[in-house]
Structures are given as C-alpha cells and as structure tokens.
Amino acid sequence: MRDTLLSEHLLAWYDRHARDLPWRVGPADRAAGIRPDPYRVWLSEIMLQQTTVAAVRSYFHAFTTRWPNVAALAAAEDADVMAAWAGLGYYARARNLLKCARQVVTEHGGRFPETREALLTLPGIGPYTASAIAAIAFDEPATVVDGNVERVMARLHDVQTPLPTAKKELTALAERHTPNERPGDYAQAVMDLGATICTPKSPACGICPLREDCDARRAGHAAELPRKLPKKPKPxxxxxxxxxxxxxxxxxxxxxxxxxxxxxxxxxxxxxxxxxxxxxxxxxxxxxxxxxxxxxxxxxxxxxxxxxxxxxxxxxxxxxxxxxxxxxxxxxxxxxxxxxxxxxxxxxxxxx
DNA sequence: TAAACGTGGCC
DNA sequence: TGGCCAAGTTT
CATH class of the missing domain: 3.90.79.10 (Nucleoside Triphosphate Pyrophosphohydrolase)
Structure with a gap:
C-alpha cells in the first residue's frame, strides 16, 4: 500500500518550491518531455555524497565545462581529474568517478545503464546513488534513502530507534511512500524538504507541507529526531x-x-x-x-x-x-x- | 559490522 | 574553539 496522498502533497510543494540547480531540468523543459542528462545526474550525485550543494556548484560547473560528457571524462588524465577534484574531499569518489566513466565507455557503449540493479555494479555507485540515478534520469520508482530521507521518515513516523540501527526501518518507511509517478521529482522533493524545511537543528514545521502528517511534530519533539548513537572521540x-x-x-x-x-x-x-x-x-x-x-x-x-x-x-x-x-x-x-x-x-x- | 574516508559552514 | 552536520561507498 502506497501513501499516495503524502507523495502528492510533496510533489505539489516541489512544483512550487523546487530549487533551480544546474543538474536539474526546469519545469518548462520537463513539461516538453526533456529528460535530465544521465551524465550530469550521475556526476552531481557523486559530488553531492556527504557534501553540500553550496560546495558542489563550482566543481560541477568546472567539470561539465571541461568534460561535457562521459566519453570526454573517460579520456581524461588521472592527474587532471584529481587536481580538478582537489578541495572537494573524499578523494576515493574522484578515483571511482574515473573508473566508472571508463567502465561506462568500455562495457556499456558510452551510455549509462538504466536500471538501479545495473547501476549498482559500477564503481562509486552504492544503494543511494543507484536509486537516485534510476529515479531521476530513468524514471524508475526506486526508493532513495539519504540522510535527508532518514530524517524526514524518522520525524514523520516518530521513530525513536537511533541511527544507524534505524536504517532498515527508515528504508522500509521510505519505500512505502515512494510513488510510481514522477519518482525522480519525488526523490528530489524529499531531499529538498530535508535541506530547506525539515532541517537537522531547527525544522520549520510551521511552513512544512507535511505538518499535518508528522507524528514527531504532533508529539512536539521533531527537532530531537532522528536519534543517533554517540560518536567516538577523535584522537x-x-x-x-x-x-x-x-x-x-x-x-x-x-x-x-x-x-x-x-x-x-x-x-x-x-x-x-x-x-x-x-x-x-x-x-x-x-x-x-x-x-x-x-x-x-x-x-x-x-x-x-x-x-x-x-x-x-x-x-x-x-x-x-x-x-x-x-x-x-x-x-x-x-x-x-x-x-x-x-x-x-x-x-x-x-x-x- | 565497524572503520576509513574530507571539507566548509554553522552555532 | 570545537562539535555537529551534509544528496554515502568501500573494505
């Protein structure tokens, strides 16, 4: 059973408030049937792993200007790509980015595979990124679970189990909400909601499109969720x-x-x-x-x-x-x- | 399963 | 100043 009403609320909010980001296709183009470029979706999703939109913008522009498609990136020198990634962090992402680009060229004829299952076999693409690309670029109703989705689900359903234990439970809840229509927009809508309204510290529950559906808000402790296990001190x-x-x-x-x-x-x-x-x-x-x-x-x-x-x-x-x-x-x-x-x-x- | 793996912004 | 946090994956 899918929670159709909730996803429709969220999509209606997204249609009004979606952020204009360089890797997205605008509403007019989308209405004209234009799909996002899988290369740009993939590149943005890799860059956005554990990284803020603000930090990614200039890198995304530099990469897509210098290497406009996957074949161009696959042909790049390792040192040039690593240098271009410098400052963005988690450098295994850049090494896997090149491996993945070359694998797409040599094993997939230069086109990204179009299913979550096939995407999962590529270097640097894990459960989150495979779902994101499949949903956003290829319209597969795959469930996207990132930190935003975990937070939104924990609050919506007042999940008290701390992370990372709660991960499976939150994933199951997220699957329940994923619609068959516009799964890519829905995925981006939940993440936008988490980034702008359902934020970690002081969530703006007063203007949240899901405020009537949210168990944690009703209980008055949305800001305390999701709970997390204590972290080890850094030496x-x-x-x-x-x-x-x-x-x-x-x-x-x-x-x-x-x-x-x-x-x-x-x-x-x-x-x-x-x-x-x-x-x-x-x-x-x-x-x-x-x-x-x-x-x-x-x-x-x-x-x-x-x-x-x-x-x-x-x-x-x-x-x-x-x-x-x-x-x-x-x-x-x-x-x-x-x-x-x-x-x-x-x-x-x-x-x- | 848990640890390794970057950085910048925010409070 | 220092801990927390961000669109996770790999080993």
Whole structure:
C-alpha cells in the first residue's frame, strides 16, 4: 500500500518550491518531455555524497565545462581529474568517478545503464546513488534513502530507534511512500524538504507541507529526531610536512598512493601521521621549522602538521617525490590540508 | 559490522 | 574553539 496522498502533497510543494540547480531540468523543459542528462545526474550525485550543494556548484560547473560528457571524462588524465577534484574531499569518489566513466565507455557503449540493479555494479555507485540515478534520469520508482530521507521518515513516523540501527526501518518507511509517478521529482522533493524545511537543528514545521502528517511534530519533539548513537572521540595525530623549493623555483611534491587517506592526490612529502612521528625529510637540506603549524580535522582524527621548509640546489636528487616547475604548480590542485601547509610556507617565504 | 574516508559552514 | 552536520561507498 502506497501513501499516495503524502507523495502528492510533496510533489505539489516541489512544483512550487523546487530549487533551480544546474543538474536539474526546469519545469518548462520537463513539461516538453526533456529528460535530465544521465551524465550530469550521475556526476552531481557523486559530488553531492556527504557534501553540500553550496560546495558542489563550482566543481560541477568546472567539470561539465571541461568534460561535457562521459566519453570526454573517460579520456581524461588521472592527474587532471584529481587536481580538478582537489578541495572537494573524499578523494576515493574522484578515483571511482574515473573508473566508472571508463567502465561506462568500455562495457556499456558510452551510455549509462538504466536500471538501479545495473547501476549498482559500477564503481562509486552504492544503494543511494543507484536509486537516485534510476529515479531521476530513468524514471524508475526506486526508493532513495539519504540522510535527508532518514530524517524526514524518522520525524514523520516518530521513530525513536537511533541511527544507524534505524536504517532498515527508515528504508522500509521510505519505500512505502515512494510513488510510481514522477519518482525522480519525488526523490528530489524529499531531499529538498530535508535541506530547506525539515532541517537537522531547527525544522520549520510551521511552513512544512507535511505538518499535518508528522507524528514527531504532533508529539512536539521533531527537532530531537532522528536519534543517533554517540560518536567516538577523535584522537589528535602529529606530523611534519616538508616543503622544498629548488633555486629555479620548482616545488618538491609527491603523488600519494591510490589507497588510503588523500589517495591519488598531490601533496608535500610528510612523515607518517601518528602520536610521535619520526623525522623523514625527502632529501638532506637545511630544513627550517616554521613557527606556526597547520591544523586540520579529518573524519576520524585531528592533525597538527608542523611545516619545515628548505631551499635546495638544482642538482638535488630527492629520495621521493618529484620537482614540479613553478609555472605548472597551482596550490588549488592540492587537498586542503596540503594547501594549508603551503599557505604557511608561502607567508614565511614572502617575509624573508 | 565497524572503520576509513574530507571539507566548509554553522552555532 | 570545537562539535555537529551534509544528496554515502568501500573494505
């Protein structure tokens, strides 16, 4: 049994309040039968994983301008794609993005598969993203369950079970509400509702299109849901970044291994990040320790990164990494923690 | 199942 | 300042 009335309320609200986003097809085009481009839907959904719309906008524009379709992206250099992703975080997404694009070209003739089941086999596409692409691009009534949907369902049905235990229960509730008509618009409607009305902290229940249906609002504790299990505290780790500038202006950088933290990204050679790391300079030099350190918080630990700088002669042969000429080095190509270290070094070098 | 995996904005 | 939070996936 489907809750038809609720999905119709939500779709009516969406028709009036849908946000105009670059990867969406506007109401007029949609009425004219124009479908969203699966490539743009896919790219936006990967970028939006655990990431806000505000952070994604400029990256989406840059990617679609430079690589307008999946074949173009599949043909790109790994380093160019990683550099273009720099700053957006969760870099495994960028590595899987390329893998997926190439797989779509080599195994699917350059067209995205059109079912949730087939989409699930592609790298970087999990249960959420497969449903989102299937519903939005291909009109399959797949149920989309992201953080927004979990929150809306927990409140609508006053689910007291904490996450992540409640996940299955919330998914079942979401399935019950998914309509066969306009499933893509419905999916985006729930997520828009969660992003703009049914927000985590202070939900705007007074203007919510579902306020008459919401059990938690009736009980007066919508803002307390969904409940969550307590999180583990983040430890603090320490490290040293080595920033070497050759006297012709080239910078010593290394491409990090594909696996693990910041995998595949360009960065300064560093020690390991631990309680008390052993010094590990990439070449012998007169290393100067900066007064300030770069502070950065990752998903599961805080990092305090000391920065050492050195100017080295043109004959230098580093143990690891390679020199990048000054004219081809852009700080924006670095992940944020590495850019923070560079900013400290650049400020010091300016003052010398 | 739980841990790994980024970053920026907000309060 | 520091914890919480955001359109999750992989191992």
């Amino acid at each position: 603090t780790r320490h490290g040293i970044a080595y920033i070497a500038r050759r006297d012709d202006g080239a910078w010593l950088l290394e491409t990090r291994p594909d696996k693990g933290l910041l995998g595949g990204m360009l960065g300064w050679p560093t020690t390991d990040w631990s309680d008390d790391p052993a010094p590990a300079p990439p070449l012998p030099a007169d290393w100067q320790t900066l007064d300030a350190e770069a502070r950065h918080t990752f998903t599961h630990f805080h990092l305090r990164l000391a920065v050492q700088i050195a100017t080295v002669p043109a004959t230098s042969a580093p143990d690891r990494g390679q020199f990048h000429p000054a004219n081809s080095f852009r700080p924006a190509d670095l992940p944020t923690v590495m850019r923070k270290a560079f900013d400290l070094a650049a400020a010091t070098l300016r003052d010398l």
